[in-house]
Amino acid sequence: xxxxxxxxxxxIEGAGKxxxxxxxxxxxxxxxxxxxxxxxxxxxxxxxxxxDVLLGHREGGMSAEAEVLLMFAARAEHLDRVIRPALAAGxxxxxxxxxxxxxxYQGMGRGLGIERVRSLGEWVHPDLAPDLTLWLDLPxxxxxxxxxxxxxxxxxxxxxxxxxxxxxxxxxAIAEQEPARVRRIDSSGTPARVRDGINAALEAxxxx
Ligand code: TMP
Numbered sequence: 088x089x090x091x092x093x094x095x096x097x098x099i100e101g102a103g104k105x106x107x108x109x110x111x112x113x114x115x116x117x118x119x120x121x122x123x124x125x126x127x128x129x130x131x132x133x134x135x136x137x138x139d140v141l142l143g144h145r146e147g148g149m150s151a152e153a154e155v156l157l158m159f160a161a162r163a164e165h166l167d168r169v170i171r172p173a174l175a176a177g178x179x180x181x182x183x184x185x186x187x188x189x190x191x192y193q194g195m196g197r198g199l200g201i202e203r204v205r206s207l208g209e210w211v212h213p214d215l216a217p218d219l220t221l222w223l224d225l226p227x228x229x230x231x232x233x234x235x236x237x238x239x240x241x242x243x244x245x246x247x248x249x250x251x252x253x254x255x256x257x258x259x260a261i262a263e264q265e266p267a268r269v270r271r272i273d274s275s276g277t278p279a280r281v282r283d284g285i286n287a288a289l290e291a292x293x294x295x
Contacts, residue, residue: 091218092120092179092293093170097187097258098223099251100244101234103274103281104183107223110285115179118293123173126183128161131168137161142241149242151197158189159207166212174215186212187220187261187269192243195257196250216268219292221285222258223274227251 094111096104108124115122128138137157141149162185173180186208194204227248234244262269270288274281 091174093174093182093215093217093219094180094289095182095185095187095217095220096223097184097191097220098225098274099227099230099254099258101230101232102223102225103233103278104223106278107221107272107274107281107285108181108183110282111181111221111289114286114289115181120179122179122181123169124181124183125165125169127165127185127188128158130165130170130182131161133164134161142243144242144245151193151199154197155189155193155199155204155207158193159211162186162189163211166215171215182217185217185220187222187258190261191254191257195260196246196254198253201257201260218268219288220265220269221288222262222269222271223281224255224258224271225273225275227255229275 092115096107096111098104112122112124127134128141129135137160141154141157141161170180170182186204189207190201190204193199194201230251231248262271270292272281272284272288
């Protein structure tokens, strides 16, 4: 089980990331690991402040360029203060969203283009990529149904189905381009089936 252990979890709203992260935590602990659970945007004091700016409603919205750069500003801080030190110390890092979210949401959802956003990732973390990314995938209508009524929708949750269709196609493109890193988990099924899918992916990548 050598090497670094950087796991990211991705998907549209309502895909079940929280439950998935619980499943990953349980699996890592069963291997004797002590996982660091963190999230983006966020995970540091500055990152959480930027999260409030990014998710909060504001008159006139925000330009797509400002949005993606703030996401990467939060990410740079998170990498420097949290992710890199933890990986260097040999810890498992489990992150709720990472650069794939910027590619899917800003690259496809906001229309900046996958390559433009990917180039920001290459600038901010040229030497680092997740060892495994679990993409929790389900139809947009089902995700939105599951997410409905949770709390007052934030600036992203207030988007229409068409936006999330574009985001989902962004994730599909990444999964097609990087099949060794990105595992698609069908999250439209029962919690038990999703959990089995996640455990199987972890076992395949890190087990034995
Ligand atoms: P969360 O609610 O799943 O924690 O994520 C916050 C929102 O931020 C979610 O709607 C997705 C969005 N987001 C982006 O648009 N780009 C990014 O790079 C990240 C990390 C999140």
